[in-house]
Amino acid sequence: MATARILEFLRREKPEGPCLVVDLKVIEENYEAFARTMPGTRIFYAVKANPAPEILALLAGLGSCFDTASVPEIEMALAAGATPDRISFGNTIKKERDIARAHALGVKLYAVDSHEEVEKVARAAPGAQVFCRILTDGAGAEWPLSRKFGCEPAMAESVLLHAHALGLVAYGVSFHVGSQQTRLEAWDVALGQAKAIFNTMAGHGIILQMVNLGGGFPTKYLKQVPGTGAYANAIHEALTKHFGNALPETIIEPGRGMVGNAGVVKAEVVLISRKHANDNTRWVYLDIGKFGGLAETMDEAIRYPITTARDDDAREPCVIAGPTCDSADVLYEKTPYPLPVTLSVGDEVLIEAAGAYTTTYASVAFNGFPPLKAYVI
Numbered sequence: 001m002a003t004a005r006i007l008e009f010l011r012r013e014k015p016e017g018p019c020l021v022v023d024l025k026v027i028e029e030n031y032e033a034f035a036r037t038m039p040g041t042r043i044f045y046a047v048k049a050n051p052a053p054e055i056l057a058l059l060a061g062l063g064s065c066f067d068t069a070s071v072p073e074i075e076m077a078l079a080a081g082a083t084p085d086r087i088s089f090g091n092t093i094k095k096e097r098d099i100a101r102a103h104a105l106g107v108k109l110y111a112v113d114s115h116e117e118v119e120k121v122a123r124a125a126p127g128a129q130v131f132c133r134i135l136t137d138g139a140g141a142e143w144p145l146s147r148k149f150g151c152e153p154a155m156a157e158s159v160l161l162h163a164h165a166l167g168l169v170a171y172g173v174s175f176h177v178g179s180q181q182t183r184l185e186a187w188d189v190a191l192g193q194a195k196a197i198f199n200t201m202a203g204h205g206i207i208l209q210m211v212n213l214g215g216g217f218p219t220k221y222l223k224q225v226p227g228t229g230a231y232a233n234a235i236h237e238a239l240t241k242h243f244g245n246a247l248p249e250t251i252i253e254p255g256r257g258m259v260g261n262a263g264v265v266k267a268e269v270v271l272i273s274r275k276h277a278n279d280n281t282r283w284v285y286l287d288i289g290k291f292g293g294l295a296e297t298m299d300e301a302i303r304y305p306i307t308t309a310r311d312d313d314a315r316e317p318c319v320i321a322g323p324t325c326d327s328a329d330v331l332y333e334k335t336p337y338p339l340p341v342t343l344s345v346g347d348e349v350l351i352e353a354a355g356a357y358t359t360t361y362a363s364v365a366f367n368g369f370p371p372l373k374a375y376v377i
Contacts, residue, residue: 001220001352002264002307009377010266018267018288019373022050022355024058026262030228031062034217034254037232041250044088046215047073049255049356050263054376056080059258067253071098074105084108088212090174090253092117092133092149099124111174111212113151115162122166129171130163131212132156134197136175136190150175153193157200164206172210172248173197179256180302181216182225184234188241195242210249211239217252219260219353222303228257256356263355265293265372269347270323282318284339286349289322289329293358293372294351297331305352310340324367 003023010021034043044067045059051073056066060081068074069091077087084106089099092113099110103125110125112118113133121128135150151159160170173194177186191211198208213235218225239247271285288294296302306320317336322329331337343349362372 001261001305002350005377006264009375013375015266015373015375017370017373018265018286018292019375020263020265020293020354020358022052022055022259022263022374022376024054024262024376027055027058027259027355028062030254030258030262031059031064033228034232034252034258035063037229038235038250038252040247041213041252044090044212044251044253045258046090046253046255047077048360050259050359051076052359052374052376053080055259056082060086065251067255071101074102074107078105088251090212094120096120096124103128109171112159112163113149115159118159118163118166118168122163122168126167127169129169130160131172131174131210132159132163132170132197133174133176133212134190134193136177136186153197156197160197160201160206160208161204164204170201170206170208172208172212174212174214176214176253177216179216180218180221182218182223184226184230185238186216187213187235188238191235191238191242198243198248208248210251213250213252215253215255215257217254217257219256219356221353222305258356260356261353263353263358265351265354265358267349267351269343269345269349272343272345281336282316282339283321284318284343285321285323286331287323288351288372289324289331291324291326291329291363291366292322292369293354293362294322294331295361296357300332300334303332303335303337304354306337306339307350307352308340308343308347310342310347313340313342315339316341324369326367 006021044065046067057080065086066077067090088109089102090111092111109129112130133150134153164170175190267286267288315338318339319333320331359374
């Protein structure tokens with residue numbers, strides 16, 4: 001949320017226009033919480049959540065590994081101080097020339113979810129380690145993931161056998177239970193499916209070594225969420241339930257849970273209006289919207305905490321929208337957002353818990369608005 005360091009930065013620097021301010025101390029605390037509560041699990045930070053060089057350098061220095069989705073993200077992780085053995089090419093949709101580039105850079109660990117992707121990896125990164133991503137239903141996630149990634153668990157056997165036949169190392173299984181996952185038990189079913197795949201592959205004489213537990217670790221928005229320790233305990237219980245004493249290597253890919261609560265967006269009220277004379281609902285337009293970095297308000301999935309200097313005053317539900325000439329640029333209308341009745345044009349608002357998936361979602365110049373500025377302190 002808005003730490004004292006962030007508030008002091010905004011007071012001192014008075015940055016113009018909407019901007020994100022990220023406090024590195026919060027990220028360090030988050031990393032240490034993951035490392036402390038899941039000591040036997042390697043942490044692969046999901047670079048896509050926020051690839052600011054300062055964040056990557058901090059995490060590399062703390063010993064983090066990195067989950068990357070593209071060659072530029074691999075290069076950013078390397079530039080931050082990570083070695084290739086600490087990088088996973090976790091996107092299941094890769095151009096063959098990008099796999100070749102990653103292989104040339106020394107990356108050995110690749111995600112796959114189809115025979116066709118396996119064949120690309122085999123040609124471009126011979127001898128690499130691959131893990132097969134399986135589908136999950138995402139129940140309990142505020143930002144569920146679609147069927148775009150992963151294959152049915154029953155298909156994972158043939159994908160991994162194909163990888164083995166082509167000279168790759170069939171290394172393990174991965175899944176993602178959905179971003180902002182609030183159900184502690186969400187990992188249990190997927191781990192049961194992973195164990196079944198381990199058993200099937202062992203029957204073919206192939207011993208899988210690793211389970212990628214994915215991301216899903218939440219940050220606190222308007223609702224309370226379990227702490228990191230609660231997730232760690234639930235995952236450990238599910239692991240021992242399904243794997244007994246023969247625990248596999250495990251990795252996690254926190255993104256939102258690593259940086260979400262470390263960032264605050266400072267925005268400004270541009271207009272407050274009503275749609276007809278007797279309208280009881282005000283429309284509050286900010287200088288940031290879906291195209292400026294708040295894409296996760298799509299379908300009102302992520303409801304950010306919003307604070308103002310007038311929060312001691314009475315509140316009433318408002319529709320909140322962005323500044324662009326696009327009718328889709330409305331943040332909260334289906335469920336209006338309570339804001340102070342005294343809120344005025346020119347007032348600043350703080351959109352909290354915005355450290356993840358904001359700068360990377362911001363458009364380059366839609367309607368001429370510049371990308372979201374970011375400051376890391």
